[in-house]
Amino acid sequence: MGKQNAIIAPSILSANFATLGQECDEVLKAGADWIHFDVMDNHYVPNLTIGPLICEALRNHGITAPIDVHLMVKPVDRIIPDFAKAGASMITIHAEATEHLDRSIDLIRSHGCQAGVVLNVTTPLTYLDHILDKIDMILLMSVNPGFANQAFIPAALDKARRVRKLIDNSGHNIRLEMDGGIKPSNIRDCYDAGVDTFVMGSAIFNTDNYKAVIESSRKALL
Numbered sequence: 001m002g003k004q005n006a007i008i009a010p011s012i013l014s015a016n017f018a019t020l021g022q023e024c025d026e027v028l029k030a031g032a033d034w035i036h037f038d039v040m041d042n043h044y045v046p047n048l049t050i051g052p053l054i055c056e057a058l059r060n061h062g063i064t065a066p067i068d069v070h071l072m073v074k075p076v077d078r079i080i081p082d083f084a085k086a087g088a089s090m091i092t093i094h095a096e097a098t099e100h101l102d103r104s105i106d107l108i109r110s111h112g113c114q115a116g117v118v119l120n121v122t123t124p125l126t127y128l129d130h131i132l133d134k135i136d137m138i139l140l141m142s143v144n145p146g147f148a149n150q151a152f153i154p155a156a157l158d159k160a161r162r163v164r165k166l167i168d169n170s171g172h173n174i175r176l177e178m179d180g181g182i183k184p185s186n187i188r189d190c191y192d193a194g195v196d197t198f199v200m201g202s203a204i205f206n207t208d209n210y211k212a213v214i215e216s217s218r219k220a221l222l
Ligand code: DX5
Pocket: 011, 013, 014, 036, 038, 070, 143, 144, 145, 146, 147, 148, 149, 150, 179, 180, 181, 182, 199, 200, 201, 202, 203
């Protein structure tokens, strides 16, 4: 299969929440492809962020780009339909955050969204063994989930190389996304390890020139 076209998905966790609609407009105008939407429940991860109301508000504000909803929520099934109704394009769930991973994937798909599975740095790849035919994306964490602006964990690169092989051998069209600590200076390493979908939070939103960061990230992939 090989890598799909490169996607840059800014994580709005590091945006200014008081002006979130404008922040999304600006980052998309600056060349971003998707909006990465981090949902934390203060249970599965030790932080609390945003829910379906905010996703719906962004759609009502006029955001038409794909919204990539990353659920760091346990249990997760109850909230999946709410995000589908709120305008999520794809919904990714942590393998350990559901008792029945196959059922949760079916639930996402039955609501018309693309489905993704997230593996933490220490989550075994065997979780993927029997679901490759029904997922659109695998998200590898390159930090421990819960906070923006953490340091990239290099072990994620070896994991990406292994998952890239799994995807290619499966013959399925599955994106490989990485999330956490990605910057223009290490995005190429992720790409070379097989990643095609890049979440970037603080690297973009903690600067005052979103376009410059996105452009230098894309340049690093050429
Ligand atoms: C971490 C979140 C990430 C994070 C990315 O739990 O899932 O999306 O906000 O932020 P940076 O790019 O700053 O690591």
